[in-house]
Amino acid sequence: MINLYDILEASNGQLFGEPAAHIFTDFCFDAQRTQEANLFIALKTDRGDTHQHMREAMERGALGLLCTRPPDFDTTGITVIIVKDTETALINWSRFILHKHGTQVVAVSGSVGKSITVEAVRQVLGTRYAVHCSNGENSGRLSLPLALAGLTAEHDFLVIELDVNQPGEMAAMIQAVLPDVAVITSISHAHTDAFGELSEIIAENRLLLDRLPQTGLAVFNLDDELVAGLRGQTQARKLTVGIDAFGADLMAYNVVVSMTTTGFDLRFGGERHVGRWTNWLGKHQLYAILAALAVGLHYDIPLNDETLRVLTSLPTMPGRMTPLTGLNNSTLIDDTFATTPQSALAALEWLHAMNSGLPPENRSRLIFVLGDMDHLGSYSQFGHRAVGHRAAEVADVIITEGTDAALAARAALDKGLESGQVCSTYSVQDTVTTLRDRFGLAASDTVIIAGGASARMEQVVAALLADPSDRQRLARQSTNPDAALLVEPARLSWTEIDLDAIATNVRALKRHVGEQVALMAVVKANGYGHGAVTVARTALLNGAEYLAVSSVSEALELTESGIKPPILILNYTPVSAVRQAIRENLTLTVYDLDLARAYDRVARELGARLQVHIKIDTGMGRLGILAKDALNLFRYLPSLSFLEVEGVYTHFAAADEDPEFTAQQVKTFRDVLRPLRASGLNFAYIHAANSAGTLSTHENHFNMVRCGLAIYGLSPSQQVRILPEMRPALTWKTVVAQVKTLPEGHSVGYGRTYVTEGNERIAVLPVGYSDGFRRAPDNWGEVLVHGQRAPIIGRVSMEKTVISVSHIPDVSIGDEVVLLGTQGDQTISADDVAARIGTISYEVVTGILPRSARR
Numbered sequence: 001m002i003n004l005y006d007i008l009e010a011s012n013g014q015l016f017g018e019p020a021a022h023i024f025t026d027f028c029f030d031a032q033r034t035q036e037a038n039l040f041i042a043l044k045t046d047r048g049d050t051h052q053h054m055r056e057a058m059e060r061g062a063l064g065l066l067c068t069r070p071p072d073f074d075t076t077g078i079t080v081i082i083v084k085d086t087e088t089a090l091i092n093w094s095r096f097i098l099h100k101h102g103t104q105v106v107a108v109s110g111s112v113g114k115s116i117t118v119e120a121v122r123q124v125l126g127t128r129y130a131v132h133c134s135n136g137e138n139s140g141r142l143s144l145p146l147a148l149a150g151l152t153a154e155h156d157f158l159v160i161e162l163d164v165n166q167p168g169e170m171a172a173m174i175q176a177v178l179p180d181v182a183v184i185t186s187i188s189h190a191h192t193d194a195f196g197e198l199s200e201i202i203a204e205n206r207l208l209l210d211r212l213p214q215t216g217l218a219v220f221n222l223d224d225e226l227v228a229g230l231r232g233q234t235q236a237r238k239l240t241v242g243i244d245a246f247g248a249d250l251m252a253y254n255v256v257v258s259m260t261t262t263g264f265d266l267r268f269g270g271e272r273h274v275g276r277w278t279n280w281l282g283k284h285q286l287y288a289i290l291a292a293l294a295v296g297l298h299y300d301i302p303l304n305d306e307t308l309r310v311l312t313s314l315p316t317m318p319g320r321m322t323p324l325t326g327l328n329n330s331t332l333i334d335d336t337f338a339t340t341p342q343s344a345l346a347a348l349e350w351l352h353a354m355n356s357g358l359p360p361e362n363r364s365r366l367i368f369v370l371g372d373m374d375h376l377g378s379y380s381q382f383g384h385r386a387v388g389h390r391a392a393e394v395a396d397v398i399i400t401e402g403t404d405a406a407l408a409a410r411a412a413l414d415k416g417l418e419s420g421q422v423c424s425t426y427s428v429q430d431t432v433t434t435l436r437d438r439f440g441l442a443a444s445d446t447v448i449i450a451g452g453a454s455a456r457m458e459q460v461v462a463a464l465l466a467d468p469s470d471r472q473r474l475a476r477q478s479t480n481p482d483a484a485l486l487v488e489p490a491r492l493s494w495t496e497i498d499l500d501a502i503a504t505n506v507r508a509l510k511r512h513v514g515e516q517v518a519l520m521a522v523v524k525a526n527g528y529g530h531g532a533v534t535v536a537r538t539a540l541l542n543g544a545e546y547l548a549v550s551s552v553s554e555a556l557e558l559t560e561s562g563i564k565p566p567i568l569i570l571n572y573t574p575v576s577a578v579r580q581a582i583r584e585n586l587t588l589t590v591y592d593l594d595l596a597r598a599y600d601r602v603a604r605e606l607g608a609r610l611q612v613h614i615k616i617d618t619g620m621g622r623l624g625i626l627a628k629d630a631l632n633l634f635r636y637l638p639s640l641s642f643l644e645v646e647g648v649y650t651h652f653a654a655a656d657e658d659p660e661f662t663a664q665q666v667k668t669f670r671d672v673l674r675p676l677r678a679s680g681l682n683f684a685y686i687h688a689a690n691s692a693g694t695l696s697t698h699e700n701h702f703n704m705v706r707c708g709l710a711i712y713g714l715s716p717s718q719q720v721r722i723l724p725e726m727r728p729a730l731t732w733k734t735v736v737a738q739v740k741t742l743p744e745g746h747s748v749g750y751g752r753t754y755v756t757e758g759n760e761r762i763a764v765l766p767v768g769y770s771d772g773f774r775r776a777p778d779n780w781g782e783v784l785v786h787g788q789r790a791p792i793i794g795r796v797s798m799e800k801t802v803i804s805v806s807h808i809p810d811v812s813i814g815d816e817v818v819l820l821g822t823q824g825d826q827t828i829s830a831d832d833v834a835a836r837i838g839t840i841s842y843e844v845v846t847g848i849l850p851r852s853a854r855r
Helices: 004-011 051-059 086-101 114-125 143-148 169-177 198-210 283-298 305-313 341-355 377-394 405-415 428-439 458-464 468-473 481-486 499-513 524-528 532-541 552-559 575-583 593-606 627-639 659-678 691-696 830-837 841-846
Strands: 039-041 064-067 079-082 104-109 131-133 157-161 181-184 217-221 237-243 250-257 262-268 271-278 322-325 331-335 365-371 397-401 422-425 445-450 493-497 518-522 546-549 567-569 587-590 610-617 643-650 685-687 704-707 730-735 738-742 760-765 782-785 788-793 801-804 816-823 826-828
Touching: 004 079, 004 086, 039 051, 051 064, 064 086, 086 143, 086 169, 104 114, 104 169, 104 198, 114 131, 114 157, 114 283, 114 305, 143 157, 143 169, 169 198, 181 198, 181 283, 217 283, 237 283, 250 283, 250 341, 262 283, 271 283, 271 305, 283 305, 283 341, 322 468, 331 341, 331 458, 341 365, 341 377, 341 445, 365 377, 365 405, 365 428, 377 397, 377 405, 397 405, 397 428, 405 422, 422 428, 422 532, 428 458, 428 499, 428 532, 445 458, 499 518, 499 532, 499 691, 499 704, 518 532, 524 532, 524 841, 532 546, 532 552, 546 552, 552 567, 552 575, 575 593, 575 610, 587 593, 587 643, 593 610, 593 627, 593 643, 610 627, 610 659, 627 659, 643 659, 643 704, 659 691, 685 704, 691 704, 782 801, 782 826, 788 826, 826 830, 830 841
Parallel strands: 039 064, 064 079, 104 157, 104 181, 131 157, 181 217, 217 237, 237 250, 331 445, 365 397, 365 445, 397 422, 518 546, 518 704, 546 567, 567 587, 587 610, 610 643, 643 685
Antiparallel strands: 250 262, 262 271, 322 331, 493 730, 730 816, 738 760, 760 801, 782 788, 782 816, 788 801, 816 826
């Protein structure tokens, strides 16, 4: 419980009005997760301001508000505490409450294994003392008050993670908790997006060791060279732990791993304890157990049967090598809590051991599923590829989910794994479908599922459980999303691609056209600005049979990512690029006899056949042979023996607005096809319909349709709309860079095209025409802030835009701004923008430049 007067004393806070409550059950940072009697913390950082959510927290049951300014609503019935800075107030409260209770503090730091070490220490100390600990689901400075909310005077010990996310954070955390014991688990690449070098991570841990009292204890992992190198940084007592590492004070040896337990012998000085075991899986988890025993020894807990018996019944930790029963009695190993390259490699070592030494008939099929590992910064590519290389040596099947994880899949292919054993997906649903339907799951399968916290790979585990009630055993049952305000680096602008929406749209289109009609997914122009590789994979996994791009270079982006043809090049292909097209088994468009001869000549030189589709111009007036000349071309094609005519197609000029002209194009196309068929020519694919043609009538479908715009959830026109279950997949966002009030008569932007008529509150956005945010002749008109429309004022600059926010309260630096998409109950669609600036939705989404990162 949290006492009001402890908060006031520790933070030097002031009450706003009369207090309605004096005791609070917990802190809350996310208004949407507020529970009865919580104290809601309003944070203001460079990532945003949650003061705007105070009213919602109160309506959801909060009995108190800790904030930096008085609320602008009736606060009858709740307690309001005003402080200078809420984060500082919470850190001060944490220090105050620990001093008040006189609690001994065991701090666990390092790159991996912190949360299981905390649990192991809690279990060992719990044999003699009352212990409170952090839950491991939060990180950074805010994890301290969250961990301490349940601390009471009855607790002898607090065991807490010091999980730093950025340089300088350790100092603030140490100042608050003043630990008596420090355990350093390992030092490796974690949060290297904030820490540029491992030396910076080492420096943070050195601070922890420097502050230990001489009567304290430091526990070091002797097997980690970087950790072992820190032993000289403290005056406290030192104990080292290791596995098969002679010289360690506590050593596990003769380690035997299995599907249910990890067995080992234990040595401490002259003591030997043989035949010990734990229900935690994996050799690497023994480091946590050894560290816990070291802490116990420091506090006079001997290595007797009572202590060691605790190791046999340690509670399974959600997402940390947790065994679960999957579909068809398969074995799932849930390692989804917060995978790093180091922990992924350790999990793969355990997986490898499961089949080691077994005859082929007794071996399990080993499946490794990896989501993006986050916060790796510049190490991301190397880290993902290292995991992919090792997975290729261990696993029978590798499935990756996400853009970064796809690097591991590519590395596995480079290592020599067959393409049929590797699959990359970009959504939970596709991952589950691939596992369940493509590869299937059987009782003999062992599946490790891993990924960084943001990948939310526990959702994959949930979908594969044999018993849905096991979902309560998964990671991230509750989180505090607004805690990210302290640690997430801001991007100036970014697009969020909803790949589940892409998948839904593709499935809807496939149902619409039916099984007898093939679906070609058009992913040119970087997938209409959505990301060609991710969209292509998602489309193929959800019903598309063919891909189309504009050029060979666009196709190579797909094939180099492991995507196999068929891929049709819709545009002109220079003869110089034909060799590459043949090598990659691409399909080219032919619409000219001389071009066909040139293509055939190159194919003959290579001794390989080139697949082509013949394009007929039935009224578009762009690429394509005129209908009247088509028969002459087809008469000559049989002499070009190295060209294989797989298909024939045309393109509609106005299927989104002129059904009569479209019908005439269809008739012209059929008139070309009729004599060709009569002469015995057969084509694997005949296609005419683009998205508009596909949605408007089934008469246009032939046996293949080409859908681009509709896949992305955009309607071709007001007359031709996407299907009801389809939705847009792209949202474009930025943040507020500055908020200020301009006086009357103040100009805004280049050319002074806007002058304030009175005092006006404005916000500056770090986005402009160099990002694809239109300047002239018309700009986008408005954006969304706090779920309200804010007009653009003045001219859009190269990388800045100004909006008026006088009518929107509490706009702050770091607030999210939606340029394209939905916020609250308001939406700015691509169609809305297109109508305003006099173009089409195609140009809106493809015009978002690469400066805006894709997520």
